[in-house]
Amino acid sequence: MSRRGYARLQSSAITAEAWNAAAGEKFAAQTRPGEMKRGKLEVYVRNSAVLQELTFSKKKILKSLLAAMPEAKISDLKFRVGSVD
Numbered sequence: 001m002s003r004r005g006y007a008r009l010q011s012s013a014i015t016a017e018a019w020n021a022a023a024g025e026k027f028a029a030q031t032r033p034g035e036m037k038r039g040k041l042e043v044y045v046r047n048s049a050v051l052q053e054l055t056f057s058k059k060k061i062l063k064s065l066l067a068a069m070p071e072a073k074i075s076d077l078k079f080r081v082g083s084v085d
Helices: 006-028 048-056 058-068
Strands: 031-037 040-045 076-081
Touching: 006 031, 006 040, 006 048, 006 058, 040 048, 048 058, 048 076, 058 076
Parallel strands: 040 076
Antiparallel strands: 031 040
16 A cells, blocks of 8 residues: 555645644635655645744644644644645
């Protein structure tokens, strides 16, 4: 299964679910989790205003993500303006 990439798809679905819970109703519709590289989770945001607001809430969101997914070993969040759809 892992050779065909199914494990990655399942992992990204769990990450999206955990991200939506951690980000809250306010940011869930305006963001989308991307790939995790070297412990940093990339998060795509709709615009720079949302990016700035998320930066202020970064520690709180990271703490919620770690509580929801301790096995993921997320050390940081990297926000990028990009396509959310």
